[in-house]
Amino acid sequence: MPTLKRTEILTDARTHYCPGCGHGIAHRLVAEVIEELGIREKTIGTAPVGCAVLLYDYFNCDIIECAHGRPPAVATGIKRVQPDKIVFTYQGDGDLAAIGTGETIHAANRGENITVIFINNAIYGMTGGQMAPTTLTGMVSTTTQNGRGEHGEGPPLKVCELLSALDGVCYLERTAVSTPKNVNATKRAIKKAFQNQIDGKGFSLVEVLSMCPTDWKLSTEKSVDFVNNEMKKAFPLGVYKDEG
Amino acid sequence: MGKKILLKGNEAMCEAAVQAGCRFFAGYPITPQNEVPEYMSKRMPQVDGVFVQAESEIAAINMVFGASASGARCMTSSSSPGISLKQEGISYITSAELPCLIANVQRGGPGLGNIRASQADYFQAVKGGGHGDYRLIVLAPASVQEIYNLTMNAFDWADYYRNPVMILGDGISGQMAEPVEILPYEPIVDLPAKDFVLDGCAGRKPRVVKTLYLRPTDALVTHNEHLQEKYKRIESELSLYEEYETANAEIVIAAYGITARIAKGAIRLARKKGIAVGLIRPITLWPFPSDPFAAAAETVGQMLVVEMSHGQFIEDVKLAVDSACPVEFLGKGGGWYPTEEIILEKIESMAAAVAKRGM
Numbered sequence: 001m002p003t004l005k006r007t008e009i010l011t012d013a014r015t016h017y018c019p020g021c022g023h024g025i026a027h028r029l030v031a032e033v034i035e036e037l038g039i040r041e042k043t044i045g046t047a048p049v050g051c052a053v054l055l056y057d058y059f060n061c062d063i064i065e066c067a068h069g070r071p072p073a074v075a076t077g078i079k080r081v082q083p084d085k086i087v088f089t090y091q092g093d094g095d096l097a098a099i100g101t102g103e104t105i106h107a108a109n110r111g112e113n114i115t116v117i118f119i120n121n122a123i124y125g126m127t128g129g130q131m132a133p134t135t136l137t138g139m140v141s142t143t144t145q146n147g148r149g150e151h152g153e154g155p156p157l158k159v160c161e162l163l164s165a166l167d168g169v170c171y172l173e174r175t176a177v178s179t180p181k182n183v184n185a186t187k188r189a190i191k192k193a194f195q196n197q198i199d200g201k202g203f204s205l206v207e208v209l210s211m212c213p214t215d216w217k218l219s220t221e222k223s224v225d226f227v228n229n230e231m232k233k234a235f236p237l238g239v240y241k242d243e244g
Numbered sequence: 245m246g247k248k249i250l251l252k253g254n255e256a257m258c259e260a261a262v263q264a265g266c267r268f269f270a271g272y273p274i275t276p277q278n279e280v281p282e283y284m285s286k287r288m289p290q291v292d293g294v295f296v297q298a299e300s301e302i303a304a305i306n307m308v309f310g311a312s313a314s315g316a317r318c319m320t321s322s323s324s325p326g327i328s329l330k331q332e333g334i335s336y337i338t339s340a341e342l343p344c345l346i347a348n349v350q351r352g353g354p355g356l357g358n359i360r361a362s363q364a365d366y367f368q369a370v371k372g373g374g375h376g377d378y379r380l381i382v383l384a385p386a387s388v389q390e391i392y393n394l395t396m397n398a399f400d401w402a403d404y405y406r407n408p409v410m411i412l413g414d415g416i417s418g419q420m421a422e423p424v425e426i427l428p429y430e431p432i433v434d435l436p437a438k439d440f441v442l443d444g445c446a447g448r449k450p451r452v453v454k455t456l457y458l459r460p461t462d463a464l465v466t467h468n469e470h471l472q473e474k475y476k477r478i479e480s481e482l483s484l485y486e487e488y489e490t491a492n493a494e495i496v497i498a499a500y501g502i503t504a505r506i507a508k509g510a511i512r513l514a515r516k517k518g519i520a521v522g523l524i525r526p527i528t529l530w531p532f533p534s535d536p537f538a539a540a541a542e543t544v545g546q547m548l549v550v551e552m553s554h555g556q557f558i559e560d561v562k563l564a565v566d567s568a569c570p571v572e573f574l575g576k577g578g579g580w581y582p583t584e585e586i587i588l589e590k591i592e593s594m595a596a597a598v599a600k601r602g603m
Contacts (some may be wrong), residue, residue: 061450062442103299
């Protein structure tokens with residue numbers, strides 16, 4: 001039986017995340033990977049705009065907070081100047097797949113040797129539950145009050161599928177944090193995404209399906225069910241690309 | 245006297261940047277500044293620097309944000325519509341107090357405008373452009389040599405004040421070629437240690453570069469007050485201008501950049517005709533060198549503002565003059581530029597009006 005202990009990569013600060021939110025699990029997994037790889041003192045993280053903007057309050061490493069959607073560009077600047085450092089972005093669906101789609105696609109296609117942690121909870125959390133690019137068809141949000149689709153929103157954007165067409169990309173995997181098994185798989189994927197960078201293999205992205213009970217207006221338990229039963233249908237888990 | 249070589253303004257800016265230790269360039273093609281990314285794409289690898297052709301102006305300025313946070317001397321360049329796109333990033337970089345150089349080789353606007361020279365981005369450069377209360381140090385070179393010299397200085401001031409510096413040029417001075425003395429780089433200030441750099445937290449506490457201030461409730465008020473104190477300090481320390489033939493002048497022209505260059509020709513023509521005209525040319529547009537204008541307004545009869553826009557720079561001149569003398573205007577946007585003859589005509593009509601009133 002392994003002993004559970006705090007990772008020193010996370011601070012003692014109490015997070016601002018809502019009960020049942022998946023960010024806390026994802027933070028913990030990223031932190032454990034940084035610790036296990038022994039890279040804290042050479043890691044530079046980028047914080048997004050969205051629920052994870054306060055990343056620097058929770059992570060015990062250098063962090064730069066970026067404008068909405070711009071972390072892949074900022075990370076490009078950092079990594080090109082300091083190729084020996086480990087640079088990761090941590091972004092939500094609005095940041096990575098709406099306002100920052102251009103930055104995402106081009107950093108991926110250039111094969112920037114960075115690690116991208118993409119939290120997909122199918123909703124705008126910080127602003128109070130508006131439609132995200134990844135909101136499911138028919139899913140209710142504060143800007144799709146009768147379900148996505150009635151205003152010509154189109155279907156949810158599938159980031160791993162989209163990026164898998166790009167030759168510059170090294171590694172793409174979609175995981176979830178809705179079951180213990182999925183959490184373990186997510187950690188393995190995140191570790192691989194960081195290891196790829198250490199090995200100089202290029203752009204690695206892990207898309208993590210995550211819960212947002214508050215803005216889904218579901219109980220924490222039902223939110224887990226929503227990921228397992230609804231989100232995984234729209235966003236099948238798996239490895240979408242592995243050139244490592 | 246060092247070796248002189250023939251360079252376009254845009255190329256001189258690049259070479260000065262390289263000489264000053266700029267080792268990161270990110271940019272996006274736009275006329276009339278394409279020589280800049282082209283030159284940098286060739287030159288940066290020669291000095292172990294980084295060149296990135298970004299997918300957008302927004303990405304370019306954010307790459308510069310990351311490069312600056314990494315401690316590199318860095319720059320981006322564009323022309324008017326592209327500079328509009330960069331404003332978000334510029335606002336963030338000023339709040340984060342990171343140094344960098346942004347060059348605007350101005351073209352006609354608004355909108356897609358045209359690709360002729362213009363000075364219609366004065367307000368955007370000097371008054372803000374992006375959101376929030378912030379300032380850029382704005383430099384207005386009037387010759388290719390001055391582009392070279394000021395670009396070197398720009399990196400020093402950016403580092404010294406931890407603030408972005410903008411070279412506000414235009415399509416004429418960017419495109420024209422003149423002999424340039426390639427001066428070696430010498431810092432003009434004591435450069436502070438870059439204690440903000442994010443390079444991994446080996447042997448120190450983690451650092452954060454951020455622009456969000458939520459707690460305590462007045463944290464952003466405090467941050468803004470800190471920025472304003474810095475801007476006041478810059479205003480008190482940095483004010484550059486050139487005076488030309490102002491002693492005993494009856495009319496003083498206010499003009500900057502390429503327009504001031506043309507105005508000098510007009511002044512020589514006017515003086516041959518016996519009209520005593522001089523020029524005050526701001527070299528820093530922010531901080532604005534108000535004092536020479538205020539002083540001149542006390543002694544000259546009239547002032548004439550010449551600019552390649554419908555009247556932006558004139559507002560700062562009028563603030564400096566504070567109604568102490570009449571301020572006339574000659575300017576148009578859209579790619580128009582004044583010739584020496586057009587300026588001379590305006591000077592003559594101003595002189596004639598005074599003579600008539602004096603009769």
